[in-house]
Amino acid sequence: xxxxxxxxxxxxxxxxxxxxxxxxxxxxxxxxxxxxxxxxxxxxxxxxxxxxxxxxxxxxxxxxxxxxxxxxxxxxxxxxxxxxxxxxxxxxxxxxxxxxxxxxxxxxxxxxxxxxxxxxxxxxxxxxxxxxxxxxxxxxxxxxxxxxxxxxxxxxxxxxxxxxxxxxxxxxxxxxxxxxxxxxxxxxxxxxxxxxxxxxxxxxxxxxxxxxxxxxxxxxxxxxxxxxxxxxxxxxxxxxxxxxxxxxxxxxxxxxxxxxxxxxxxxxxxxxxxxxxxxxxxxxxxxxxxxxxxxxxxxxxxxxxxxxxxxxxxxxxxxxxxxxxxxxxxxxxxxxxxxxxxxxxxxxxxxxxxxxxxxxxxxxxxxxxxxxxxxxxxxxxxxxxxxxxxxxxxxxxxxxxxxxxxxxxxxxxxxxxxxxxxxxxxxxxxxxxxxxxxxxxxxxxxxxxxxxxxxxxxxxxxxxxxxxxxxxxxxxxxxxxxxxxxxxxxxxxxxxxxxxxxxxxxxxxxxxxxxxxxxxxxxxxxxxxxxxxxxxxxxxxxxxxxxxxxxxxxxxxxxxxxxxxxxxxxxxxxxxxxxxxxxxxxxxxxxxxxxxxxxxxxxxxxxxxxxxxxxxxxxxxxxxxxxxxxxxxxxxxxxxxxxxxxxxxxxxxxxxxxxxxxxxxxxxxxxxxxxxxxxxxxxxxxxxxxxxxxxxxxxxxxxxxxxxxxxxxxxxxxxxxxxxxxxxxxxxxxxxxxxxxxxxxxxxxxxxxxxxxxxxxxxxxxxxxxxxxxxxxxxxxxxxxxxxxxxxxxxxxxxxxxxxxxxxxxxxxxxxxxxxxxxxxxxxxxxxxxxxxxxxxxxxxxxxxxxxxxxxxxxx
Ligand SMILES: Cc1cc2nc3c(=O)[nH]c(=O)nc-3n(C[C@H](O)[C@H](O)[C@H](O)COP(=O)(O)OP(=O)(O)OC[C@H]3O[C@@H](n4cnc5c(N)ncnc54)[C@H](O)[C@@H]3O)c2cc1C
Numbered sequence: 001x002x003x004x005x006x007x008x009x010x011x012x013x014x015x016x017x018x019x020x021x022x023x024x025x026x027x028x029x030x031x032x033x034x035x036x037x038x039x040x041x042x043x044x045x046x047x048x049x050x051x052x053x054x055x056x057x058x059x060x061x062x063x064x065x066x067x068x069x070x071x072x073x074x075x076x077x078x079x080x081x082x083x084x085x086x087x088x089x090x091x092x093x094x095x096x097x098x099x100x101x102x103x104x105x106x107x108x109x110x111x112x113x114x115x116x117x118x119x120x121x122x123x124x125x126x127x128x129x130x131x132x133x134x135x136x137x138x139x140x141x142x143x144x145x146x147x148x149x150x151x152x153x154x155x156x157x158x159x160x161x162x163x164x165x166x167x168x169x170x171x172x173x174x175x176x177x178x179x180x181x182x183x184x185x186x187x188x189x190x191x192x193x194x195x196x197x198x199x200x201x202x203x204x205x206x207x208x209x210x211x212x213x214x215x216x217x218x219x220x221x222x223x224x225x226x227x228x229x230x231x232x233x234x235x236x237x238x239x240x241x242x243x244x245x246x247x248x249x250x251x252x253x254x255x256x257x258x259x260x261x262x263x264x265x266x267x268x269x270x271x272x273x274x275x276x277x278x279x280x281x282x283x284x285x286x287x288x289x290x291x292x293x294x295x296x297x298x299x300x301x302x303x304x305x306x307x308x309x310x311x312x313x314x315x316x317x318x319x320x321x322x323x324x325x326x327x328x329x330x331x332x333x334x335x336x337x338x339x340x341x342x343x344x345x346x347x348x349x350x351x352x353x354x355x356x357x358x359x360x361x362x363x364x365x366x367x368x369x370x371x372x373x374x375x376x377x378x379x380x381x382x383x384x385x386x387x388x389x390x391x392x393x394x395x396x397x398x399x400x401x402x403x404x405x406x407x408x409x410x411x412x413x414x415x416x417x418x419x420x421x422x423x424x425x426x427x428x429x430x431x432x433x434x435x436x437x438x439x440x441x442x443x444x445x446x447x448x449x450x451x452x453x454x455x456x457x458x459x460x461x462x463x464x465x466x467x468x469x470x471x472x473x474x475x476x477x478x479x480x481x482x483x484x485x486x487x488x489x490x491x492x493x494x495x496x497x498x499x500x501x502x503x504x505x506x507x508x509x510x511x512x513x514x515x516x517x518x519x520x521x522x523x524x525x526x527x528x529x530x531x532x533x534x535x536x537x538x539x540x541x542x543x544x545x546x547x548x549x550x551x552x553x554x555x556x557x558x559x560x561x562x563x564x565x566x567x568x569x570x571x572x573x574x575x576x577x578x579x580x581x582x583x584x585x586x587x588x589x590x591x592x593x594x595x596x597x598x599x600x601x602x603x604x605x606x607x608x609x610x611x612x613x614x615x616x617x618x619x620x621x622x623x624x625x626x627x628x629x630x631x632x633x634x635x636x637x638x639x640x641x642x643x644x645x646x647x648x649x650x651x652x653x654x655x656x657x658x659x660x661x662x663x664x665x666x667x668x669x670x671x672x673x674x675x676x677x678x679x680x681x682x683x684x685x686x687x688x689x690x691x692x693x694x695x696x697x698x699x700x701x702x703x704x705x706x707x708x709x710x711x712x713x714x715x716x717x718x719x720x721x722x723x724x725x726x727x728x729x730x731x732x733x734x735x736x737x738x739x740x741x742x743x744x745x746x747x748x749x750x751x752x753x754x755x756x757x758x759x760x761x762x763x764x765x766x767x768x769x770x771x772x773x774x775x776x777x778x779x780x781x782x783x784x785x786x787x788x789x790x791x792x793x794x795x796x797x798x799x800x801x802x803x804x805x806x807x808x809x810x811x812x813x814x815x816x817x818x819x820x821x822x823x824x825x826x827x828x829x830x831x832x833x834x835x836x837x838x839x840x841x842x843x844x845x846x847x848x849x850x851x852x853x854x855x856x857x858x859x860x
Contacts, residue, residue: 017045019141054192055085147387155358185379217333218276245513247438257285257294328491396421409506413467471531474546483507551825570760589835591643605674623697630704632761651848669766676709684723707733727854737771742802753828784814791850795826
C-alpha cells in the first residue's frame with residue numbers, strides 16, 4: 001500500500017521548492033500536522049530540475065533568498081552575485097536539513113487529483129503512486145515555472161541522436177565535446193546555456209523563433225556596496241524589499257524617459273547597462289512599461305548594443321527584438337551571449353525567415369534547409385503559472401473542476417484562492433505578482449498570509465474559507481485593469497499564455513507591484529478578511545466586498561498626491577488656491593502635439609476674455625469645439641486644461657477654442673455663464689476668421705464647472721434662438737448645487753474633488769438663492785427639450801457622478817438624444833489627466849467620437 005493511505009492531516013502541501021519548504025516550516029510552527037508531496041526525489045523545485053549548463057538566478061542571490069531565518073541569513077555566504085543552480089540547490093538542501101523538513105516530505109510522489117468533501121470540510125488528495133491523504137487545507141506550492149511546455153514541433157520524438165530539455169537536465173551533466181549541437185529556443189535558459197554549450201560543441205546552431213532583450217549580467221562577487229547595505233541592517237533591508245515594487249530594494253525614477261534630454265537619457269541607460277541588474281532599465285524612468293515612445297528609447301539603446309557586439313550585420317539584426325516592447329517578455333541577463341555569435345562554429349537560424357518544418361531522425365528541417373546534429377537541446381520553456389495547477393485534477397464544491405473553471409483563463413482572488421474551492425490555497429498563483437517579482441519575497445509573503453489565515457481560522461473555530469464571487473471578479477478586473485495600462489498585453493509572451501498553443505490569452509501575473517499587492521492583502525485581513533466567507537460549527541461569517549475598485553493609475557495618482565501632504569484647497573485663500581492649482585498643473589505631461597496653438601482675446605459679456613485656440617495638423621478648414629475649462633468657476637484659465645484640449649484637437653481633428661471666462665469670487669454668478677454664452681456666439685459668428693469653416697459646425701464641451709457652463713450655454717442658445725450648437729459633451733459636469741445625497745455623500749472624500757471643496761466653489765460662485773437658477777444648476781431647468789444632442793460622462797468615484805447621470809436622464813426624458821458614459825473606477829480628474837491616467841484613454845476616445853458624430857466628421 002502506498003504511503004499516506006487513510007492519513008488525516010491538517011494540511012497537504014504540494015511542491016518542495018522555495019515555497020513548499022518555507023510553508024512546511026511555518027505550518028509546523030503552528031503545531032499543525034502537514035505533509036509535503038513532491039514528485040522529484042529531493043528538495044529544490046526549480047533548482048532541482050533546471051540543471052542545464054549556465055543555470056543561475058537573475059535576481060541577486062542576496063535578494064533571492066529567504067528572510068524568515070536570521071540565523072540562516074547570518075551563516076550563509078553567497079559565493080557570487082548571481083549564484084549558480086548547484087549553489088542555490090545546496091542552499092535549499094541546507095534549509096531543509098537545518099529545519100529538519102525532510103521527515104514530512106514524501107519524495108517521488110506526484111499528486112494526480114484532489115477532491116473537496118463538503119460534508120467533512122476536507123480534501124482528499126490522491127497520488128499517482130496510489131496514496132491518498134485527507135486534509136483540511138490543500139496548498140498548491142507547485143511553482144509558476146515547473147510544468148514543462150508540451151513539445152509542439154512536428155516530428156518531436158523522431159530524432160535518433162541525443163535529446164535534452166533544459167528543464168529536465170540529466171543529473172550527471174552532459175559533455176558536448178566534439179558534437180554538432182542544436183539549441184531550439186532563445187529564452188532565459190537558452191541565453192544562459194548557449195555560451196557554455198558553445199565552449200564545448202564542435203558546431204552549435206541556434207534556432208530562434210523570437211529574439212529576446214538581454215545584456216551582460218556582470219556576474220562576480222557581490223558588490224561591497226550591496227554587502228554593506230545588507231549587513232548593516234538586514235531587518236531593514238528585507239523590509240525595504242517587502243515594500244518595494246519588485247521585491248528588491250531599489251529606487252525607481254519618477255521622471256518620464258521623454259522628459260529628459262537625449263544625453264541625460266543615454267547616460268542613464270549606460271548606467272543601467274553597466275549595472276548588470278535585471279531591473280535597472282525598468283527603474284530608470286517611470287514610463288518605460290506604459291508608454292510606447294518611452295519604451296522604444298530602451299529598445300533602440302539595447303539593439304544598438306547588440307549591433308555593437310555581433311559582427312555579422314544580418315545575425316545582429318536577427319538578434320534584435322522587433323516584435324515586443326522591452327520588458328513585456330521576461331528580459332535576460334547573460335554572460336557573453338551575443339559574443340557567442342561571433343565564434344566561427346556558431347550560427348543562428350532565424351525561424352522568422354525560414355520557419356521550422358520538423359525534427360527528423362538526423363536533425364532539423366526548416367522550410368529551406370536540412371540540418372544534421374548529434375544532439376538537440378530543447379530550451380522551449382514552461383506552461384507558466386497555471387500549468388502545474390491544472391495538471392492536477394482538482395474537483396471543488398459540487399463537482400466543479402478547476403480546469404473547467406479556468407478554461408477561459410484563471411480566476412482567483414488575490415492569486416491565493418479561487419471561488420468554488422474552499423480551503424485551497426495557491427502559492428504565487430495567477431493574479432499575484434509572482435513571476436514579475438523577486439519570487440523569494442513573493443513566496444514568503446504568500447506563505448505568511450496563508451499560515452496566518454489558517455491560524456486565524458483555528459482561533460475563531462472556522463473549518464472552511466472561500467472567496468466570494470464578487471471579491472474574485474473585482475480582483476480579476478483589477479488585475480486586468482492594471483495590465484491594460486501597461487504594454488504587457490501587446491506581447492505574445494508566456495505572461496500572456498501565448499507560448500502554449502490553445503492556452504487562453506490572459507495576462508497571468510499581477511503587475512501592480514509587490515508593495516501594492518502586499519498592501520491589498522494586508523488590508524483584506526485588516527478589514528475582517530474582506531471578500532471571504534468563513535464557515536464553522538457555530539457560525540458562517542461572510543464579509544463580502546471588493547478590495548480594489550479604483551482604476552490602478554488613478555490609485556497611483558491618489559497615492560502620489562496624498563504623499564505630497566498638500567493642504568485642502570478649501571482651507572486656502574483664493575490666491576493661494578490658484579497658486580497651488582497652477583503649480584500642480586506645471587509638472588504634468590504636455591499632451592500630444594497639435595498643428596498650431598494661438599492665444600487671443602474675444603469679447604465676453606462684460607469685456608475681453610482670453611482664449612487659446614488649438615488647430616489640428618491636418619490641412620483645411622475644420623469645425624469648432626468650444627471648450628470650457630474646469631476649476632469650480634474659481635480656478636483655472638484658458639490654458640489650464642491644455643493637455644486635454646490638445647488631445648481633443650488631435651482626436652476630433654477639429655479646432656478647439658478654450659475660453660477663459662470670468663472667475664468668482666471677483667465676478668460671481670452669472671458672470672461665467674454669460675461669458676460662456678457670449679463666447680459661443682462670438683466663435684460661431686467669427687469661425688471663418690479663426691480659420692474654421694465659415695458659418696460651420698460647432699459643438700461645445702467642458703469639464704467640471706466647464707461642463708456646467710457648456711450645458712448652460714446650450715440652454716441659453718436654445719432660449720435665444722441660436723447660435724446652432726451641433727452637440728454638447730459634458731465631462732463630469734456640475735449640474736446641480738445639491739450634494740447632500742448619493743455620490744455627493746458616498747464620494748465626499750478621498751477622490752481629490754471633495755464635497756467640502758465643491759461647497760467652497762459654490763460659496764464663491766453663487767449666492768444661495770441663485771444656486772437653483774438653471775444658469776447655475778442646469779438640471780433645474782423646467783424644460784430641457786430642444787437642446788443639442790449630448791454625451792454626459794461621469795466617473796464612479798466623483799461626488800458629482802449622480803448629478804451628471806441625472807442630467808443625462810433628464811435630457812433623454814425631454815426627448816434630447818442623450819447618452820450617458822459612466823467611467824468605472826475613475827475620479828473627477830481622471831479624464832483630463834492625459835498621459836497620466838492611461839485607463840481614461842477609452843473614455844477620451846468615446847468623447848472624441850461623440851464630438852465627431854455631432855460635427856459630422858468621419859473618424860480617422
Ligand atoms: C531557470 C530558472 C531560473 C529562475 N530564476 C529566478 C530568479 O533569479 N529569481 C526569481 O525570483 N525567480 C526565478 N525563477 C522562478 C522560480 O521558479 C522561483 O523563483 C521559485 O524557485 C519557485 O519556487 P516554488 O517553490 O514556488 O516552485 P518550484 O521551485 O517550481 O517548485 C515546485 C515543485 O512542485 C513540484 N510539483 C509540481 N506539481 C506537482 C505534483 N502534481 N505533484 C508533486 N509535485 C509537484 C515540482 O516537482 C517542483 O519541485 C527561475 C525559474 C527558472 C525555471
